[in-house]
Amino acid sequence: MIDILVAGGGPAGLAAAIRAASAGLEAVVVEPRPTPVDKACGEGIMPSGVTALHALGVTPAGRALRGIRYIDGARQAEAAFRGRPGLGARRTELHTTLHRRARELGVRVVAGRVGEVRQSADRVTAAGLTARWLIAADGLHSPVRRALGLERFCSAPRRYGLRRHYHIAPWTDFVEVHWSRHGEAYVTPVGEELVGVAVLSRLRGSHEQHLAAFPALARTLRGLEAGPVRGAGPLRRTASTPRAGRVLLAGDAAGYVDALTGEGVAMAAATASAAVDCLLAGRPEDYPATWARLTRRHRLLTRALLGAAGHPLTAGLIVPAAHRLPPLFGAAVRALQ
Template structure:
């Protein structure tokens, strides 16, 4: 019998399967899309995430990141990472590197969808396969989470993300977050001649219309060719009733999501993957809920606070000037999210 069935072949799902394989468990991943799997995201991995990838034996090619910089017109605030460097990496490159490592460890990837999940006292059956446990790593709008009744309504303003890449040499080895009254734009260098630009906002409008709210950034990109189409995601915030339902555990974005504003998505996905497998390995699946809350707590609190400020035009303009006036506070916040 399969030890662990994983729904979703993105970074969270592949990392879960790799963790399981490293512990001697048989893991099978079910993924409907051909690899490598892409997604609209900022593509910056914090130092903690880089270390987590290295522990899995994964070292994708990308662009070294030294810290975070906030920009709003003439106002700037920046803080370098204290504990190593981050990595700007295309999502497809990251997915491919994780897939290669999983294959090397004997993880099977089965094309298909999980569909109905049936649980018994000692097994779970999905996608025509029977396993001891199922980890749902099937993304922001997880079908498994929804089918298990684990979603909670959220009546707060919705936010969405759009991303595109430009063929231009990075002008910084910092992730730049450009602020405006209408949202934020994230610039992440992902190669020596390529930057990704992700826009987050509560407004539904075309990517170019969003970019017009950041004239300084638009001027920087003016000489660069857009090398792909716009990819979107959202609504971003996802509330979850719980992350353990019988023999099913939720990992990555499927476990709940606040916002992409602090750039911790990949790092949290890797951390939750390790925590879930660790709890299963020790025979204590019920401990995963508390473990998830502990490892995500700082991220959730800081992101909630920033989103509340950023979603209001009267306070969004105060974020960068305040950070510029209090460099130690900004540096401490960046350090806490590493």
């Protein structure tokens, strides 16, 4: 019997499989999409995410990131990371290196999709495969989360993300977050002549329409488009619990607040590894509390920043406050790194 079956072959699913295989367990990943898998994301990996990837034996190619810079018109605030830098890496590069590492360790990747899940006292069956445990890492719109009745209604305003690349040499080694009353634009260096620009907003519209809210940035990038626009959303997702019997949810499938603070990859690797570690210890019942502890700071800080950005009285104060109080802004960035 398979030790751990993983639903979803994105960063969280492959991280879980790598952790399991490294510990001598048989891991099988079920994923419908061919490698490499691309998706809409900011492509900036925080230092904690880089550390987590290195612990898995994964080192994607990309551009070192020195910190975070907030921009609102003429006002700016920036804070450097402490210790290890972050990394700007194409999503396809990240996925390719994770997939390669998983295959090196003997992980089997099966083309398919996990829908119905059946459980008994000692096994779980999904996608025609039977295993001792199932880790659901099937993303923001997790079919496993819905199938198990773990989807919880979320009343928060819906936010959506769009990402596009541009052929231009990066002008900074910081991730730039440009603010407007409509949303944010995240500029991430990902190559010698390539930057990624992700826009997040409550409004629906094209990438070009959203970018128009940042005139100086739009002028810099005009005519330099590279590749298609990819979208994601609604972003906010909540699960009633990250564990149901012999199924553990990891990554975005376990719940997601927003991409605003850029911790998606770090949280994916951390929660996936924690799920496997709880199973290795014979303590699956510990996983919900472990998940809550690992994600608490991220959830609290992201919700607080979202609340400020979404309120008309405070939305325009975020960058001015960060500009006037650099120690506070630096502490916030370091808390998230």
